[in-house]
Amino acid sequence: MALPLAPxxxxxxxxxxxxxxxxxxxxLVSHDLTPRQICDLELLxxxxxxxxxxxxxxxxxxxxxxxxxxxxxxxxPMPVTLDVTEEFAAKVEPGQDIALRDQExxxxxxxxxxxxxxPNKAREAAMVFGADDIAxxxxxxxxxxxxxxxxxxxxxxxxxxxxxxxxxRRDTPNELRAYFRKMGWNRIxxxxxxxxxxxxxxxxxxxxxxxxxxxxLIHPVVGMTKPGDVDHFTRVRxxxxxxxxxxSSTTHLSLLNLAMRMGGPREALWHAIIRKNHGLTHFIVGxxxxxxxxxxxxxxxxxxxxAQEMVRAHEAEIGIEMVDFKQMVYVQEKAQYFPIDEVPAxxxxxxxxxxxxRRRLREGIDIPDWFSFPEVVTQLRRTSPERSKQGFTVxxxxxSGSGKSTIANALMxxxxxxxxxxxxxxxxxxxxxxxxxxxxxxxxxxxLNIRRIGYVASEITKNGGIAICAPIAPYAATRxxxxxxxxxxxxxxxxxxxxSIEECERRDRKGLYKLAREGKIKEFTGISDPYDVPESPExxxxxxxxxxxxxxxxxxxxxxxxxxxxx
Ligand code: PPS
Numbered sequence: 001m002a003l004p005l006a007p008x009x010x011x012x013x014x015x016x017x018x019x020x021x022x023x024x025x026x027x028l029v030s031h032d033l034t035p036r037q038i039c040d041l042e043l044l045x046x047x048x049x050x051x052x053x054x055x056x057x058x059x060x061x062x063x064x065x066x067x068x069x070x071x072x073x074x075x076x077p078m079p080v081t082l083d084v085t086e087e088f089a090a091k092v093e094p095g096q097d098i099a100l101r102d103q104e105x106x107x108x109x110x111x112x113x114x115x116x117x118x119p120n121k122a123r124e125a126a127m128v129f130g131a132d133d134i135a136x137x138x139x140x141x142x143x144x145x146x147x148x149x150x151x152x153x154x155x156x157x158x159x160x161x162x163x164x165x166x167x168x169r170r171d172t173p174n175e176l177r178a179y180f181r182k183m184g185w186n187r188i189x190x191x192x193x194x195x196x197x198x199x200x201x202x203x204x205x206x207x208x209x210x211x212x213x214x215x216x217l218i219h220p221v222v223g224m225t226k227p228g229d230v231d232h233f234t235r236v237r238x239x240x241x242x243x244x245x246x247x248s249s250t251t252h253l254s255l256l257n258l259a260m261r262m263g264g265p266r267e268a269l270w271h272a273i274i275r276k277n278h279g280l281t282h283f284i285v286g287x288x289x290x291x292x293x294x295x296x297x298x299x300x301x302x303x304x305x306x307a308q309e310m311v312r313a314h315e316a317e318i319g320i321e322m323v324d325f326k327q328m329v330y331v332q333e334k335a336q337y338f339p340i341d342e343v344p345a346x347x348x349x350x351x352x353x354x355x356x357x358r359r360r361l362r363e364g365i366d367i368p369d370w371f372s373f374p375e376v377v378t379q380l381r382r383t384s385p386e387r388s389k390q391g392f393t394v395x396x397x398x399x400s401g402s403g404k405s406t407i408a409n410a411l412m413x414x415x416x417x418x419x420x421x422x423x424x425x426x427x428x429x430x431x432x433x434x435x436x437x438x439x440x441x442x443x444x445x446x447x448l449n450i451r452r453i454g455y456v457a458s459e460i461t462k463n464g465g466i467a468i469c470a471p472i473a474p475y476a477a478t479r480x481x482x483x484x485x486x487x488x489x490x491x492x493x494x495x496x497x498x499x500s501i502e503e504c505e506r507r508d509r510k511g512l513y514k515l516a517r518e519g520k521i522k523e524f525t526g527i528s529d530p531y532d533v534p535e536s537p538e539x540x541x542x543x544x545x546x547x548x549x550x551x552x553x554x555x556x557x558x559x560x561x562x563x564x565x566x567x
Contacts, residue, residue, distance in 0.1 A: 005177045005180055005181045005186070005279050006177075007174050007177060007178075008047035008050050008173050008174060008177065008277055008279075009047060009050060009051075010045060010046055010047045010157065010172075010174065011044060011045045011046075011047075011053065011054075011109075011155050011156065011157040012045055012046075012157035012158070012159075012160075013156055013157065013158065018158045018159060021107075021110060021156065021158055022107055022158060025099040025107050025110055025158075028097055028098055028099040028110065029091055029092055029096070029098050029099070030098065030099040030100075030101050030105075030107075031082070031084060031088060031098055031099070031100055031101065032101050032102075032103060032105070033100055033101065033102060033103070033108070034145075035103075035224065035259075036141070036223075036224055036259040037082060037083075037100075038102055038103075038108070038161050039223035039224060039257050039258060039259035040055075040080050040259060041100060041108060041109060041155065041161070042160060042161050042257050043257070043258060043274070044080065044155055044157075045108075045109060045155065045157035045160065046157075046160065046172040046173055046174070047172070047173045047174065047277055048172070048173050048256075048258070048274050048277050048278065049080060049274070049277070050173075050277045051074060052070075052076065052080060053154045053155065054111060054112075054152070054153050054154035054155040055080060055081055055082035055111065055150075055151065055152050055153065055155065056070070056079055056080055056081050056150075056152050057071075057114055057115045057152035057153065058115040058117045058150070058152060059071040059115075060076075060152070061079055061081060061119065061150065061152065064076050064077070064078070064079050065079060065123065065124055065127045065128055066127060068266065068269070075269075075273065075314060075317055075318065076270075076273070077128075077263075077266040077267075077269045077270050077273075078128070078261060078263060078266055078267065078270040079124065079128060081119070081150045081152070082111070082150060082151045082152065083146040083147040083148075083149070083150055084147040084149050084150075084151055085147045085148065085149070086147070086148050086149055088147070088149075089116060089147075089148075089149035089151070092113055092116070092151070093113070093116070094113050094114055094115060094116055094153075095112075095113065095114075096112075096113050097110050097111065097112050097113075098110065098111055098113060098151075100155070102161055102162070106159075106162065107158055107159075108157070108158060108159060108160070108161055109155045109156055109157050109158050110155070110156045110158070111151070111153050111154065111155045111156070112153045112154055112156075113151050113152070113153045114152055114153040114154070115150075115151065115152035115153065116149060116150070116151050116152075117149070117150055117152075118148060118149055118150075119150050121142050121143060121146075124142060125138075125139040125142055125143075128261075128263060128266060129261070129263055129264075129266075129292075129301070130264070130301055130302065131295060131301065133295050133296050133301075134296070135292075135293075135294065135295050135296040136262070136292050136295065136301060137226055137227055137261075137262050137292055138261040138262055138263060138292070141261075160172075161257075163257070165233065165236075166222070166236050166255055169236065169253060169254060169255045170222075170254070170255045170257065171254045171255075171278075173277045173278040173279065176217075176254060176278045176279050177278070177279035179252065180215075180279050183215075185215045186281070187212060187213060187214035187215065187281050187282065188214055188215045188216070188217050188279070188280050188281055188282065189208050189209055189212045189214040189215070189216055189217070189280070189281070189282035189283065189284060189323055190217045190219045190275045190278070190280040190282070190283050190284065191204075191205045191208065191216065191217065191218050191219060191284045192219055192220070192221065192256075192271050192275070192283070192284070192289075193218070193219075193220045193221070194220065194221050194225035194226065194229055194235075194260060195229070195230065195235070195354075196230055196234070196235050196238040196239075196372075196376055196379070196380060197218070197238060197239060197242050197376065198371055198372040198373070198376065199330075199337065199370065199371060199372060199373065200328040200329070200330070200337055200371075201328075202242065202245060202246075203328055203336075203337035204284070204286065204325050204328050204337075205218065205246075205284070207325070208282075208284045208323045208325065209250065209251075211323055212281075212282040212321065212323050214281065214282050215250045215251065215252070216246065216250060216251045216252070217251075217252050217253075217254060217278075217280060218239060218243075218246075218251065218252070218253045218254070219254055219255075219256050219275065219278070219280075220232075220235060220236070220239060220253075220255060220256065221256050221257075221258045221260055222235070222236065222255045222256065222257055223256070223257040223258045223259040223260070224258075224259040224260060225260050226260070226262050226292065226293070230380070230383065230384075231383070232255075234379055234380065234382070234383040236255065237379045238375075238376045238379045238380070239253055240253070241373070241375035241376055241378075241379055242373055242375060242376060245373070256274070256278075258271075258274065260290060261290075262290055262291065262292035262293075263290060263292075264288075264289070264290055264291055264292065264301060264302035264306060264307055265289075265302060265306045265307045265309070265310035265311075266310070267289070267290035267307070268285055268289040268290055268307035268308075268310055268311050269310050269311055269314055269318075271283070271289075271290065272285075272311050272314070272315070272318050272320050272322070273318055273320075275320060276318050276319055276320045280320060281320060281321060282320065282321045282322070282323050283311070283320050283321070283322055283323065284322075284323045284324075284325060285307055285308050285311050285322050285323070285324050285325070286324075286325045286326075286327070287304045287305065287325070287326060287327040288300075288302070288304040288307070289307035289308070290307065291304070291307075304327075308322065308324045311324075312324070325339060326339040326340050326341050326342075327339070327340045328340070329343065329349045329350070329351050330349065330350040330351065330370050330371070331343055331344065331347045331348065331349060331350075332347070332348040332349075332350055333347050333348060334347065335370070350370065350371075352367075352368075352371050357371075358384075361380055361381060361384045361386070362384065362386060362387050362563075363386060363387065363563060364385075364386030364387075364388070385464075386563075387491070387562070387563040387564055388563060388564060388565060388566045389420075389421075389464070390461075390464065390490045390491070390564070391421070391460060391461035391462060391463060391464045391465050391466065391467075391489060391490045392461055392466060392467075392490045392491040392492070392493065392559075392564050393457040393458070393460070393461050393466075393467040393468075393469065393486045393490070393491070393492050393493065394408075394411065394466070394467070394468045394469070394493045394495060394555060394559075395457070395469045395473070395479070395482065395483075395486075395492060395493065395494050395495065396408050396468070396469065396470040396471075396495045396497055397471070397472065397473040397474075397479060397494065397495070397496055397497065397534060397537075398472070398496060398497030398498065398499060399472065399497075399499060399501055399504045399525060399526045399531060400472060400504065400510075400512060400513075400524075400525060400526070401499075401504040401505075401507050401508065401509050401510065401512075401513070402497040402498075402499035402504055402543065403497055403499055403541075403543040403548065403551070404427075404428065404470040404471075404472075404497045405427050405428070405429065405470050406548050407470075407495075407497065407541065407543070407548055407551045407552050407555070408425055408427060408468050408469075408470040409425065409427075410548050410549060410551070410552035411468055411552045411555050411556070412425050412468055414552055414553075414556055415466055415468075415556075415565075418565065421464060421465055421466050422460075422465040422466070423465065423466045423468065424456075424460050424465060424466070424467050424468070425468045425470070426453050426456060426457060426467060426468065426469045426470070426471075427470045427471075428470055428471035428472060431449065431452070431453055431471065432449070435452055435453070435456070436448070436449040436452055441522075441523045441524075441529070442523065443475070446472075446474065446475070446478070447475065447478050449471065450471060450473050450475075450478045450479070450482060451478065451481065451482065451485075453469050453471055453473075453482070454469075454481065454482030454485045454486065455485065457469055457482070457485075457486055458482075458485040458486045458488065458489055461486050461489045461490040461491075461492075462488075462489035462490070467486075472525050472531070474525050474529065474530060474531040474532060475530075475532055476532035476534065476535070479494065479534070491562060491564055493538040493539065493555075493558065493559065493562070493564075494534055494537040494538050494539075495537060495538065495539045495540075495541060495555060496533070496534040496537040496539070496540045496541065497541050497543060497551075498533075498540050498541060498542055498543070499542075499543045499544060500544070501526040501527075501531075503543075503544055504526065505526075505527075512524065513527065516528060538558060538562075539554065539555060539558045541554060541555075
């Protein structure tokens with residue numbers, strides 16, 4: 001029997017063969033890997049997904065989906081598949097080799113296609129994730145991001161994906177095994193996480209290491225986690241900030257480039273196998289391990305302790321011992337953390353949920369020392385400053401001549417008077433003179449114009465500035481798309497300047513309505529082109545009864561009520 005820390009087989013060829021393959025692969029059809037596929041490929045190649053030798057074949061896929069085992073009976077709970085578009089699939093056939101490249105076109109591997117098939121995604125969702133419900137991030141990915149066709153076959157590794165961040169903290173399974181060997185560690189418990197480490201996690205990891213009489217590996221996922229999670233750059237800074245709270249002779253931090261699926265029990269089992277491959281002997285499974293949150297009916301996808309049952313049932317087969325934990329909570333009278341089922345009777349239990357933590361960060365409210373470490377809170381506040389310090393976008397929409405530009409200008413001046421954040425005005429007319437100078441007023445061109453404005457506004461918002469946009473933006477779907485772009489980074493305030501078409505035409509400041517009526521300007525909004533009235537904007541302004549200054553002030557009041565500016 002192999003020693004537990006003997007090297008694990010990798011799929012890489014030798015350096016010399018890799019150089020040759022790189023040249024030869026110039027003749028192959030190339031597939032540009034998605035970010036998730038790059039994560040999967042890295043773990044396939046470095047042995048993290050041992051014993052898989054490539055992306056699942058159709059027979060293995062069917063078997064994994066239904067029985068959590070590959071066709072030869074090996075325990076493997078999660079489909080690792082190469083999804084491609086129908087157009088790409090039409091260019092390749094089984095028996096053919098293809099090059100697998102990263103997004104810059106760097107070749108990472110070749111793959112010999114053995115299988116090409118159309119998967120039943122609804123069935124995959126129901127069997128693997130428990131429900132065909134797009135509230136589940138992996139099911140949403142399956143239906144809306146993954147290609148329609150799957151390719152399967154063995155992979156030949158050429159080189160590992162390039163990482164520019166935290167290089168020194170990333171370890172392959174064999175690097176970790178070598179480290180454990182060198183340190184003489186033979187009992188090591190892994191803590192998997194996709195969150196910053198707070199005091200409850202520290203207590204849990206201390207207890208786990210003590211219980212298992214093992215060294216501790218903090219093994220956070222930095223590949224893909226749940227949409228909306230704290231980004232991995234911030235998290236790693238948080239981990240580094242608390243590392244000195246652990247004894248350095250018994251604790252190690254290593255980053256795992258895994259793309260999580262948030263698959264609850266199946267995912268927990270997968271994590272345990274991956275940790276076994278990395279040389280771990282013990283694995284912590286807490287409450288709701290890899291849980292995706294609520295389903296579309298507002299209920300939990302999985303029982304919070306189903307993951308523990310699943311790993312318990314298979315730990316002997318995998319060869320890793322589970323260290324299970326109930327939820328850790330703070331007991332005020334004891335000034336200490338306890339598993340929820342060990343809380344002394346009558347004691348006061350304190351806890352701060354993820355939602356509450358995000359609210360406190362957003363509103364700049366105190367985060368108590370019993371909950372987290374000041375160093376961690378500092379890092380989180382750097383990334384998520386309170387709302388009054390974040391960027392945002394005010395998006396005016398309305399007919400030509402409705403008063404958008406005038407109000408937007410007044411708003412800009414008021415915000416500049418307050419100071420604190422840079423303000424940029426993306427006025428409809430101005431944008432059309434530079435950013436969109438080649439565009440006309442067809443639906444396609446208007447959409448392009450608005451998407452460009454949205455892109456610039458989202459960049460400004462991301463960088464902590466204020467973007468004020470004032471185009472006509474006549475189509476609801478395009479406005480919604482811009483909202484989505486911006487809301488990744490900060491607030492989006494849609495302001496409908498609700499001046500009626502009759503009033504705009506009566507004012508006709510630029511004489512354009514007259515020309516439109518005469519048919520000299522085609523596709524004119526409100527006359528010969530549609531305008532979708534916003535159904536639920538953050539604010540609707542009536543310019544017919546109210547002065548410009550007052551309209552701008554209404555926006556300021558709205559921003560104040562949203563916590564975006566402070567009085
Ligand atoms: S859009 O639909 O949002 O892309 O339009 P936008 O870029 O805001 O339009 C800017 C100004 O272009 C003038 N203009 C027209 N508007 C509507 N329809 C047609 N066909 C048209 N042709 C020229 C119009 O004066 C817009 O100015 P504003 O600033 O809205 O008064």
